[in-house]
Amino acid sequence: MFMSEPKVDVRALAVLAHIEVRGAELEKLEQEIPNILAFVETIQKADISADTPAPELRNVMRDDGEPHESGMYTERLLAQAPARKGDRIAVKQVISREKS
Amino acid sequence: MNFKTLTIASARRALDAKEYSALELTDAYLKNIAARDGGIHAYLEVWESAARAEARAADERIACGGSHPLTGIPLAVKDNILIEGRVASAASKLLENYRATYDATVIKKLKAQGAVFLGRTNMDEFAMGSSTEHSAFGPTKNPRDPSRVPGGSSGGSAAAVAADLALAALGSDTGGSIRQPAALTGIVGLKPTYGAVSRFGLISFASSLDQIGPLTKTVGDAKMLFDSIRGQDENDSTTLPERPENVEKPRVIGTPRDFLKEGTEPDVLVRFEETLAKLRARGYEIRDIEMPNLSYALAVYYILAPAEASTNLARYDGIRYGLSVPADSIQEVYTKTRGAGFGREVRRRILLGTFVLSAGYADAYYRRARAVQNAIRQEFARAFDPSTDGVDAIATPTTPAPAFKFGAKSDPLAMYAEDIFSTSANIAGTPAISVPMGAVVRDGADLPVGLQLIAPQGGEETLFKIGADVESA
Numbered sequence: 001m002f003m004s005e006p007k008v009d010v011r012a013l014a015v016l017a018h019i020e021v022r023g024a025e026l027e028k029l030e031q032e033i034p035n036i037l038a039f040v041e042t043i044q045k046a047d048i049s050a051d052t053p054a055p056e057l058r059n060v061m062r063d064d065g066e067p068h069e070s071g072m073y074t075e076r077l078l079a080q081a082p083a084r085k086g087d088r089i090a091v092k093q094v095i096s097r098e099k100s
Numbered sequence: 101m102n103f104k105t106l107t108i109a110s111a112r113r114a115l116d117a118k119e120y121s122a123l124e125l126t127d128a129y130l131k132n133i134a135a136r137d138g139g140i141h142a143y144l145e146v147w148e149s150a151a152r153a154e155a156r157a158a159d160e161r162i163a164c165g166g167s168h169p170l171t172g173i174p175l176a177v178k179d180n181i182l183i184e185g186r187v188a189s190a191a192s193k194l195l196e197n198y199r200a201t202y203d204a205t206v207i208k209k210l211k212a213q214g215a216v217f218l219g220r221t222n223m224d225e226f227a228m229g230s231s232t233e234h235s236a237f238g239p240t241k242n243p244r245d246p247s248r249v250p251g252g253s254s255g256g257s258a259a260a261v262a263a264d265l266a267l268a269a270l271g272s273d274t275g276g277s278i279r280q281p282a283a284l285t286g287i288v289g290l291k292p293t294y295g296a297v298s299r300f301g302l303i304s305f306a307s308s309l310d311q312i313g314p315l316t317k318t319v320g321d322a323k324m325l326f327d328s329i330r331g332q333d334e335n336d337s338t339t340l341p342e343r344p345e346n347v348e349k350p351r352v353i354g355t356p357r358d359f360l361k362e363g364t365e366p367d368v369l370v371r372f373e374e375t376l377a378k379l380r381a382r383g384y385e386i387r388d389i390e391m392p393n394l395s396y397a398l399a400v401y402y403i404l405a406p407a408e409a410s411t412n413l414a415r416y417d418g419i420r421y422g423l424s425v426p427a428d429s430i431q432e433v434y435t436k437t438r439g440a441g442f443g444r445e446v447r448r449r450i451l452l453g454t455f456v457l458s459a460g461y462a463d464a465y466y467r468r469a470r471a472v473q474n475a476i477r478q479e480f481a482r483a484f485d486p487s488t489d490g491v492d493a494i495a496t497p498t499t500p501a502p503a504f505k506f507g508a509k510s511d512p513l514a515m516y517a518e519d520i521f522s523t524s525a526n527i528a529g530t531p532a533i534s535v536p537m538g539a540v541v542r543d544g545a546d547l548p549v550g551l552q553l554i555a556p557q558g559g560e561e562t563l564f565k566i567g568a569d570v571e572s573a
Contacts, residue, residue: 008455017410017454018417018431019447020439032512033452039513040399040456040465047393048471050478057295060337076201082424091419092430 008033101128103264108173108321111267115162115172122162122172126155126216129174133265141240142260144179145187146219154216161214168213169324176266178257179220180227180303181312183207190303191235192225194416194423194441204301205336206270206312206329213328218266221256225443226413227277227305229253230518234445239506242285245545248503251281257315258285268316268325272302274309275401276522279534282315283498283550286536289315290322293557294529295340298333306408309526319535319567326560343558350562353379354389354483354491363520364500367540368549372497375537375551378573387491393479394524396472401523402516403456403469410453416441448512473527480528484556493562496521498534498550502542525554533563535570
């Protein structure tokens with residue numbers, strides 16, 4: 001299965017990835033990313049008929065329960081937060097009311 | 101002390117025999133750093149007073165006769181491995197002021213032995229690169245030729261060991277980031293089996309490929325450091341229980357010669373053939389093997405690694421830790437923080453990863469790459485299969501060429517090609533080591549190159565045995 005030339009909308013990718021990309025860099029990426037994709041597309045030629053063996057590890061989870069005493073890392077973690085309010089990380093409002 | 105011949109093993113003997121103290125040893129390295137790191141830039145930060153305090157504590161342990169293999173041994177740590185209370189920036193503006201809130205498991209193990217931490221070493225930002233040119237804080241220079249790169253991403257760790265600015269160092273390897281800089285600076289670098297060493301406390305890049313490993317002056321030192329950090333960890337569910345080690349002497353080394361011809365510089369191939377001839381003289385059988393899917397490893401890597409990076413690095417949002425660029429809405433906090441905090445290569449890979457995972461393309465790129473990854477794994481399994489008279493190890497050059505000049509690989513695809521021989525071991529989860537195999541001359545300078553040996557999963561001992569034979573040949 002060979003693909004037709006993928007159309008790469010770098011601006012849309014930047015929105016999806018939450019990254020501000022501007023001006024000259026955007027133009028450069030519009031060339032570089034298709035070039036990289038043209039290279040990695042060589043995998044379409046590989047023979048993939050090999051069986052997939054069952055993995056050795058499956059659904060590795062720790063036991064339910066408290067991994068540590070509540071609050072023991074609070075200060076250490078909050079010390080790294082850009083903004084705090086009491087024992088919480090302060091976050092900008094996510095949903096705002098449309099003013100009519 | 102003679103730095104030329106000093107190894108972890110010889111320092112251990114000297115420390116235990118009280119020929120010099122751990123403090124004297126640490127001071128000697130701090131002196132080297134003060135004198136020479138200005139011109140190399142292996143370190144992003146040196147912890148002078150803490151290192152001295154750790155050395156004094158090590159001396160007390162040694163005085164009581166309670167030394168471990170690494171007690172009092174001065175080490176450098178790649179800037180993506182967490183040490184509680186220390187900055188760990190992954191050489192990124194995004195984490196420039198981030199202080200680790202806990203110790204990585206490997207650090208915990210080294211602390212328990214009383215090792216000394218000299219400082220944190222430079223790297224390509226978030227371990228994405230092969231030269232340290234993608235560090236947000238300026239590149240590291242190759243101690244063998246300062247006009248050339250030391251390799252990467254663990255270039256600072258490699259340069260530190262090669263220039264006697266640390267006795268050994270920790271690095272991480274996602275597609276060659278330990279082995280390639282080790283080869284380019286003339287030292288030993290080991291990427292352990294996937295699951296052999298805990299990644300708890302390693303800043304994630306591509307979690308299905310990342311491993312922590314040692315960069316050292318000798319194969320024996322690599323074994324000592326690997327033995328000190330390995331083991332199953334409840335905080336990293338991908339770690340495997342230790343298996344009984346293969347103690348049989350390796351005998352047969354395979355080499356995929358057809359694949360090596362692609363793009364390897366002729367004098368590097370000459371060093372490679374000379375090294376194989378020496379191994380043959382030591383009783384090894386050298387056999388040509390065919391691994392047709394190996395030539396797809398690089399392309400598979402540059403789909404899987406960016407895909408995983410794009411999801412792993414989604415955590416850097418300017419909200420919980422790291423850089424936060426103020427803006428009117430939370431959406432803009434995300435986009436402005438990530439736009440300002442990530443460097444060009446990191447942004448490029450996140451966008452590439454976002455593309456290969458996007459609806460409509462994930463089947464053709466990401467899922468197809470996973471299928472080819474499986475084919476490569478099967479190819480390795482067949483090559484090593486003892487029931488069909490398989491080989492004990494596979495040999496290739498570590499890189500197709502010696503260290504290149506700064507700025508020589510500004511095209512991303514040219515930089516990615518550095519990883520042509522190294523990515524397959526990450527894709528297959530197998531251990532691989534780079535051992536020096538002499539030098540080639542460029543512009544009048546002797547530049548080291550490395551031999552890469554790959555063993556089946558859990559086969560580190562095989563690598564150490566053959567590696568030691570390469571060293572002494």
